[in-house]
Amino acid sequence: MNIAVFASGRGTNLQAIIDAVNRGEIKAAISLVISDRSDAKALDRAKKAGIEAVCINPRDFSSREEFDKQAISYLEKSDVVLVVLAGFMRLLSPYFVDRYRNRIMNIHPSLLPSFKGTSGIKDAWKYGMKITGVTVHFINEDLDAGPIILQKPVMIEETDIPSSLEEKVHRVEHQIYPEAIKLFIEGRLEVIGRRVKIRAI
Ligand code: GRF
Numbered sequence: 001m002n003i004a005v006f007a008s009g010r011g012t013n014l015q016a017i018i019d020a021v022n023r024g025e026i027k028a029a030i031s032l033v034i035s036d037r038s039d040a041k042a043l044d045r046a047k048k049a050g051i052e053a054v055c056i057n058p059r060d061f062s063s064r065e066e067f068d069k070q071a072i073s074y075l076e077k078s079d080v081v082l083v084v085l086a087g088f089m090r091l092l093s094p095y096f097v098d099r100y101r102n103r104i105m106n107i108h109p110s111l112l113p114s115f116k117g118t119s120g121i122k123d124a125w126k127y128g129m130k131i132t133g134v135t136v137h138f139i140n141e142d143l144d145a146g147p148i149i150l151q152k153p154v155m156i157e158e159t160d161i162p163s164s165l166e167e168k169v170h171r172v173e174h175q176i177y178p179e180a181i182k183l184f185i186e187g188r189l190e191v192i193g194r195r196v197k198i199r200a201i
Contacts, residue, residue: 002028008090010040011040019178034056036067040055065095082185106137107135111133125161131153131155187199
């Protein structure tokens with residue numbers, strides 16, 4: 001089974017997934033990494049791991065849907081069963097979401113539905129939360145709102161500053177994203193409305 005990872009930035013989650021595949025924990029191949037930024041470190045990580053790395057420049061397309069159709073043509077070429085968004089900073093069109101319904105995952109650095117958006121870690125810290133965490137969810141048409149697959153809490157200590165909290169959150173991300181992908185690949189996720197049921201082996 002083939003997975004594609006979409007990433008715009010550093011790609012530390014991509015790396016955690018590559019490592020989990022290489023350790024044999026996820027029985028699938030990462031056949032493709034797509035980025036909307038040519039300078040994304042994620043593309044270098046992909047190349048280093050021998051994975052096809054593609055940059056699709058949004059400026060080359062007149063609409064979100066046209067960009068997404070280009071991405072889909074790559075996905076179809078390598079028979080991708082699961083799209084993993086790992087720090088991908090573009091919204092997907094309703095066309096894409098519908099085409100890959102319940103087959104697109106995202107990771108978000110807070111316990112959704114709290115602290116949606118692009119600065120979930122800092123926002124939770126600023127708010128004075130005692131607990132935050134990480135959410136892996138399927139994508140739907142609304143931002144950070146699809147059915148939740150896994151969540152894990154992270155305690156915020158008084159001594160934490162945004163950068164130390166970020167480190168803790170990332171550590172948890174690198175643990176639960178591969179876990180969620182493994183569950184999908186094993187066919188153990190069943191989406192019932194907003195709920196994701198995890199079947200026992
Ligand atoms: C992560 O914090 C993830 O939760 C968010 O974007 C960040 C990506 O980090 N969606 P990286 O590029 O995987 O290092």
